[in-house]
Structures are given as structure tokens and as C-alpha cells.
Amino acid sequence: MDKQIEIENYRIRKSEEWAGNIDDQDLVDRIKDSEFAKRQIDEGKDFCYFLDKKYYTSNTENSEYICMAYTLNEPANLERASVSDIVVEENEVYNIHRISVLRDGVLIDKIPDTKIKVLDSENQSSGGILSSNKKINITIKDLRLYDILIMEDSRVKVFTDRDFLRKEFSKHVWVSPDNYWAYGSYKFTFINDREQKIAYKKTFFRDENGKVLQPEIGYLSKGETFVFEKQNYINPVDANREIFPYIDFATDDSWKNLSNYIAPIYAEIFDKASLKDFAPNLIEKLDEIVDLDEKIQFAVEYVQNNVYYVFNADEMNGHKPQEPSVTYENKQGDCKAKSVLLKTILDYIGVDSSIILVNFHTDFYIKYYLPSLLTFNHAIVKINHKGEEYFVDATIRDEFGLLENRGLIYFMHYLEVKPDQELKERKPYKYPYFCIDEKVEFNTQNSTGNLVLTTTYKGNRANAMRRYFRNTNKREVIDSWNNFLFYSLNYSNDRNGTDVRNIFKEASIDIISDDKKLNEFKIQYKASVDNPYYVDPKNNRFLMYFDRNVVKASARDFMHEDLTFWHNFDSEKYEINLYTDQKIDTQEKYTVQESTIHNPYFDFTSRKKITKNGATVNIEFNPLVNLEIPKEDFEKFRTDHHTVADSNFGLGIDIIEPGLINMLKFSFKKKFK
Known part of the structure; x- marks a missing residue:
């Protein structure tokens, strides 16, 4: 392409010598419908015929070059191709070398159909993030479904005097591509033109059986290149359970x-x-x-x-x-x-x-x-x-x-x-205090329950709650607690669809104290509840309070081959008191069930006191945090969290209905249970 257009943040020009130069016929020759390509297209996927990426580094600049040709067979992909944004840093220039489409076998230059705008990229400036980045908006007219789009461009970052670290040191991380795309040809080249030696480290690559290989380390002197190349390539990584293979390039140092x-x-x-x-x-x-x-x-x-x-x-x-x-x-x-x-x-x-x-x-x-x-x-x-x-x-x-x-x-x-x-x-760190210390009192008499939650927050929790109460409407705060209690008291299973404001009457929430030295923030929630019992389909009544925050679903559900589980739970203490004027089943299995867990990474206890008209449970959770759980310890860690979830995260009491017949039913049920 002979025409040269130069603007401050972008240029339309030929590629640099280090990137090479490819003519139109070479491009067309590389776009061939192989059996591999036909198979991907028949499956309804977009297909990339080739992708050539090059990263060039010297003591004066970093540059990236891409030349690629891919199908526009999906409307969403067509939309993304028609309008795109490129963000460039200060002193970085975006070079457009070629924008073309191959349509019905004919190569069409689309640069005359391309509109380019340069915008400020200041999306977060109000939050104290300043950036002289520019956003280059590229709009290509008249792209059509089933076109093959060819893009060739590069980015050049020339160092200024204040880029002293970038002049002295290089770092680039190549990450293997998204596994949605299939590539007829995929090639990545790293070019070292620095005076210093560059080390590279291949990490999380796998053998044919899916086993992670040991990292491979190599070195590039000035003028040497590293090439990663694949034909008929789909990245085999399991994106949900594996880390994408990557190659880390950095100036060789300690x-x-x-x-x-x-x-x-x-x-x-x-x-x-x-x-x-x-x-x-x-x-x-x-x-x-x-x-x-x-x-x-x-x-x-x-x-x-x-x-x-x-x-x-x-x-x-x-x-x-x-x-x-x-x-x-x-x-x-x-x-x-x-x-x-x-x-x-x-x-x-x-x-x-x-x-x-x-x-x-x-x-x-x-x-x-x-x-x-x-x-x-x-x-x-x-x-x-x-x-x-x-x-x-x-x-x-x-x-x-x-x-x-x-x-x-x-x-x-x-x-x-x-x-x-x-x-x-x-x-690793063990909290010297409880991040959450909560006392729950639910006293029911006749057909009304009085509910009081008194909660003290410390550390991160205190800071977060202080901000939340300052920035959130009071009605919204109360609704949030109401919604939480709707599930904790199991009302979601017998009165689902009911407006929580009609369940929790005269609900209020107040800040009791705020100690800025101890960093303690204490609040109290109060409400009355008509028909406070959860009633099952057989008309059995229960008082229940199970705090699902105690159950660590992320630990129970964690599945990953490469990542280790990052342990960062808060320490917690709960005292839950449920009392009624009705007689209760003091021997019910889950009512009396207690637990003690001593895991290397957390201690958990639940202790209960049962009376003829109610019960109290004290729950303490003390984790060792700021660490990764080793893989060999994780299944025991997961199993212990399953134990917590097995009715050890709250309290439930069964009501024995008054009357001779109900007493006989209860005795019969206990005998043959």
C-alpha cells in the first residue's frame, strides 16, 4: 500500500521491516478452505484462516504486529468487526497496514470505507484515575455476512525519558488464544532486539494426556527470536478447570x-x-x-x-x-x-x-x-x-x-x-477478633414473634458496613435485612411470593455504636412477625434460623485442576436463641446435633442448650487465612465444609402440637422413626 496517512495517534502505512511484508496474492493464497476449515464452518463456528502475531522489543520501543484473516459468519461477530475500539497509551501509535475483505473470491480494499475517530479514554477520571490514553474508534462500512475480513496492524510504543524501567527491562506475557476460535495457521513470534538477554518461561502447557508439563525456560540474545506455531489448531484447554498455557518473557535477571x-x-x-x-x-x-x-x-x-x-x-x-x-x-x-x-x-x-x-x-x-x-x-x-x-x-x-x-x-x-x-x-493470618459477632433472639408468644439481631462488625467488615450505612437509603438497608431473614427463617418455603415488608412488621435498624479505635461498628435490627412458624406441607410447625453465610459455598463447589483454593474467609461468631410458648421436641436429631471440626485451615464449633420451650446454639468459625490450600489437603477441607452445611449452620426446633391425639402421634412418630 503506497498511501501514507499520519495522525498523532494512528497511521495508515506499510508495516515495519521487522514485521515483514505480505502482498495481496500471498494473502489470497493463504485463505484456503481445507477439510479442517470446512468442518469448523459446518459446525457454525467462525474460523480464522491464519493469525500471525509478532512482538518486537528494543531499548527504545515495544511493538506488536498482527495479521489475520477470519470469517464473518455470525451476526455478532460481524457487529464486532464493523465497529471496534483500540486504546493506545501515551506515545503509543496504532498503525493500520491493511483492512480488506475477501468476498466471492475477490480481494476488496476496505480502507476507503473505514472511518477513524480519536477520542479521549477517560472513563474513570472522576475516580482519581488519570490517563492520557486515547481511544481509536474504527468503523468499517459495508461488511457483509460470510465476508472474510483481513486485518493487518501494529502498535508501537516509543519510550520517553520517564519510561526508564521499560528502557531497562522488558516483560511480555503471551497467553494462548481463546478456545472458541479454530485456526488454520497460528503463529506467534517474539523478537529480541535489546542489548540484554531475554529469558522466556513456558508454563501450564500439557502433554497429550492433559498432564501439566514442567515449565520450560530458554534465553534469547540480541537478534534472536522465539516462535510458537500450530497448524489446524484449537486450543485444547478446559477453560473452566485449567489455566490457559502462557509464555512469560522478561529481561534475564534475579x-x-x-x-x-x-x-x-x-x-x-x-x-x-x-x-x-x-x-x-x-x-x-x-x-x-x-x-x-x-x-x-x-x-x-x-x-x-x-x-x-x-x-x-x-x-x-x-x-x-x-x-x-x-x-x-x-x-x-x-x-x-x-x-x-x-x-x-x-x-x-x-x-x-x-x-x-x-x-x-x-x-x-x-x-x-x-x-x-x-x-x-x-x-x-x-x-x-x-x-x-x-x-x-x-x-x-x-x-x-x-x-x-x-x-x-x-x-x-x-x-x-x-x-x-x-x-x-x-x-498466613489468624484473626485476633471476630469479624462478625451476632446475637439473634427470636421469641414467639401466641401468634407473634419478636425478632432482634444485634451485630458487631470489626476490621474489613466494620469499614464496609460503615460505608454501606452512610451511602445507602435506610429503607433499602431494612429491605436487605428483611430479604436475608426471609430465607434464614425458611419463610421462602411456605410463603414464597409474599412481600417481605408484610412479613416483618415495624422493621427498624439502628447504629448502636461506632468505635473508630477498635474499629467496631455495632447495629441492631428489630421486627415483629405474625405467624412466625414455618409450616410444612403436613402442617407441622417449626421455628428455624439458618444463616447461609456460615456455609462457604465457594469452598464446597470449587473445582480446578491448576488453581489452588485461596482461603480468605472472615472469622465469625453467632449466638442464635429461639424460644416459644409451645412445647418442643427436645430430642429431635437436628435440634440437638452439635459439631466440632479441627481442620488445619479452620476450626468450627456449634454448641447447643435445649430447654422445654426453646434452644440456643453458639457457633464459632475461626479460619487461618491469606493462604492457598494445598491440593493434597483440599478434599478434607471440602468435606469439613460439607459437614458445616449439614444442618450445623443454625438451629431448628419442632413444635409438639397440644392435644391428646397430637401427643399420641408424636410418641408414635418417635417410636418408629
Whole structure:
């Protein structure tokens, strides 16, 4: 194609030399209806005749090239092809090399039928996420069902001075394609044009029997390429139970060397930082606080709540941390800036802390990845206090409590910004408190029940509930509790379809207390219920309260060949009291049933006290969290959760109906049960 069009964010031009050049006849020759292609098309699937992907990296740019031809046999696919969006980063350019269709054997250039708009990509700017990304909207007119669309394009990211990490280090993860598509030819090529050696690691590939192979590691020197190529290819991965095979490419290095690279960058910032020089007003407030624990709470909440979080997507891996004096003066900064300011304050009050690098989204994979600073996308603060390690995300808002009472951040892998560090794994955690501590009292007399729930939330739960009550309409909050109780009291099985507001009369919910140091948030729900008993089809009456939150369905239903189960449940305590003016069956199997479970990953107990007119159950669930359950331990872990679900997550009592005949029926039933 001879015509060259250049706009700031996109160009219409020929492909680069490293990507190669393919002429029109070569394209047509590659689009052949083989038996494999016919079989896929006959099954009603769209088919990709070929897909060539190339990734090129040098010390000055990263580029990706794609050339592909695929069918438009499905209306939904035709719609997606007709209008598409490409998002490019700052200093990244989208190059269009070819847009064509093969229609009835004739190759038609569709660039004259293509309309291109460049838009700002600022969807989340109001949430503190700043990005100079641009969205390139591409509309292709007159695409028709059964066309074969041919797209050839590339993206080029040229590094600026602030992209110092990208200049020095490379990282790219190739993930095997979606298994919806069938490919006549699939080819991926990685081209290393950097001065440094690139390592690659093939992970979660399988043999012909589906068994995961050991990771394969290789190396590419400058000028060398890696090629993954398949013919008549459908990715065999079981998407519901297996991880897609992937290849991690990264500049060959070690975690120790990487920590020694990044630590001096942060040390230079801290050497310039003196809180006395730029924050005398803040120091005055800190000095007024006598208790060290309260000083720490003040420092954390000051940075979290008074410094606005600005996430600049282009700069997260691209520049040095902002100096704390600038962050303090401007009252805004990204995660690095806020973390550095918090550590500067903690240094002043004599608390040991450090910056650590994490990636919550890919935490599971970090242990499989090659060492790279570009693996991480977030910075938080690690605090060592009274022999314990605490982790604080300075970008979170509306968190409260002394250090030991604050919310728990779940993650496992991190790199500490200090010299000579290796990748670390965070220790498992056991709550020193109950995240939920709830007392349920349901007293029934005659045909009316009085229901009172008193609940204390701590840690993450307290923070979440505090926000929920502040941001949610009171009527909506009450309806939420009503709906929960509709199922807990089993009314869903004898009065389904009834408006819950007509069941739970005079329902109210109030905040009883809110302790910002203990981070305890206490509420109370009250309601009266007409006809409080659940009645089965045989007109037997029961009082029932089963809290399905105690049952961990995710643990019982988990099925995956590769992923391990991430254990992050809250600690919970419940006292459920059900009392009536009727006589009850004090020997009923499930009424008296208790349980004790001592699993390596959680302890569970339910203890009961039965009287002639009611019963109480005390339930405690104490998990060991922030860890992956090893595969060899998981089935026992699952079985123990099935035990919890076997009527051990609440309480039910059977009413013995008054009258001689009913007593005889009850005695007969017990004798022959």
C-alpha cells in the first residue's frame, strides 16, 4: 500500500521491516478452505484462516504486529468487526497496514470505507484515575455476512525519558488464544532486539494426556527470536478447570539484582525527605499525641483521607516516586507517592516501615513468573510494630482503627524495596477478633414473634458496613435485612411470593455504636412477625434460623485442576436463641446435633442448650487465612465444609402440637422413626 496517512495517534502505512511484508496474492493464497476449515464452518463456528502475531522489543520501543484473516459468519461477530475500539497509551501509535475483505473470491480494499475517530479514554477520571490514553474508534462500512475480513496492524510504543524501567527491562506475557476460535495457521513470534538477554518461561502447557508439563525456560540474545506455531489448531484447554498455557518473557535477571536496582531510587527520595522542613503543622499535631499506637493511626488515616489518590496509568511503571514534600504540598499522588509520604511520617515517629511492591490482580501467578519489576503494579507500606507485620494500602479511604484493628489486605507475594531482597511470601493470618459477632433472639408468644439481631462488625467488615450505612437509603438497608431473614427463617418455603415488608412488621435498624479505635461498628435490627412458624406441607410447625453465610459455598463447589483454593474467609461468631410458648421436641436429631471440626485451615464449633420451650446454639468459625490450600489437603477441607452445611449452620426446633391425639402421634412418630 503506497498511501501514507499520519495522525498523532494512528497511521495508515506499510508495516515495519521487522514485521515483514505480505502482498495481496500471498494473502489470497493463504485463505484456503481445507477439510479442517470446512468442518469448523459446518459446525457454525467462525474460523480464522491464519493469525500471525509478532512482538518486537528494543531499548527504545515495544511493538506488536498482527495479521489475520477470519470469517464473518455470525451476526455478532460481524457487529464486532464493523465497529471496534483500540486504546493506545501515551506515545503509543496504532498503525493500520491493511483492512480488506475477501468476498466471492475477490480481494476488496476496505480502507476507503473505514472511518477513524480519536477520542479521549477517560472513563474513570472522576475516580482519581488519570490517563492520557486515547481511544481509536474504527468503523468499517459495508461488511457483509460470510465476508472474510483481513486485518493487518501494529502498535508501537516509543519510550520517553520517564519510561526508564521499560528502557531497562522488558516483560511480555503471551497467553494462548481463546478456545472458541479454530485456526488454520497460528503463529506467534517474539523478537529480541535489546542489548540484554531475554529469558522466556513456558508454563501450564500439557502433554497429550492433559498432564501439566514442567515449565520450560530458554534465553534469547540480541537478534534472536522465539516462535510458537500450530497448524489446524484449537486450543485444547478446559477453560473452566485449567489455566490457559502462557509464555512469560522478561529481561534475564534475579530478584536480588532487581531489588538492588530499585532500592537506591527510593533511597534517594528518602534522603531528601525531612518532615520538619516541609510539614511543621503536621508535626505539631503528631507531637500532641502521646500514645504511639494513636500516632500510627493518625499517620495512616492522614495520608489515606487527606491526600487525594491520583493513579496515572502511564506513569505507574514509568517514573521515580514523587518527593513527599510535593505530595504533602499538593495533597495528591499515586500509590508510590502516598506510600513514600506515609513512610516519611512513620520514620519521624520512630516506627519501622518499608515500601513493598505488589500486584493483587496477578498474585497467584507471581510465583510462576520470571523475576521482573514490571510484574508489580502497586506499592503499599509494610509496618513492623510490636513484633507483628502489618500491611497498609495508603490509597484506601474510610478505614479506621488502631493498627491491629484495621482491615486486612489479602495477598501473598511482594518485593520489599530494600537492598539484597528476594521475592517474599506473606505469612498466613489468624484473626485476633471476630469479624462478625451476632446475637439473634427470636421469641414467639401466641401468634407473634419478636425478632432482634444485634451485630458487631470489626476490621474489613466494620469499614464496609460503615460505608454501606452512610451511602445507602435506610429503607433499602431494612429491605436487605428483611430479604436475608426471609430465607434464614425458611419463610421462602411456605410463603414464597409474599412481600417481605408484610412479613416483618415495624422493621427498624439502628447504629448502636461506632468505635473508630477498635474499629467496631455495632447495629441492631428489630421486627415483629405474625405467624412466625414455618409450616410444612403436613402442617407441622417449626421455628428455624439458618444463616447461609456460615456455609462457604465457594469452598464446597470449587473445582480446578491448576488453581489452588485461596482461603480468605472472615472469622465469625453467632449466638442464635429461639424460644416459644409451645412445647418442643427436645430430642429431635437436628435440634440437638452439635459439631466440632479441627481442620488445619479452620476450626468450627456449634454448641447447643435445649430447654422445654426453646434452644440456643453458639457457633464459632475461626479460619487461618491469606493462604492457598494445598491440593493434597483440599478434599478434607471440602468435606469439613460439607459437614458445616449439614444442618450445623443454625438451629431448628419442632413444635409438639397440644392435644391428646397430637401427643399420641408424636410418641408414635418417635417410636418408629
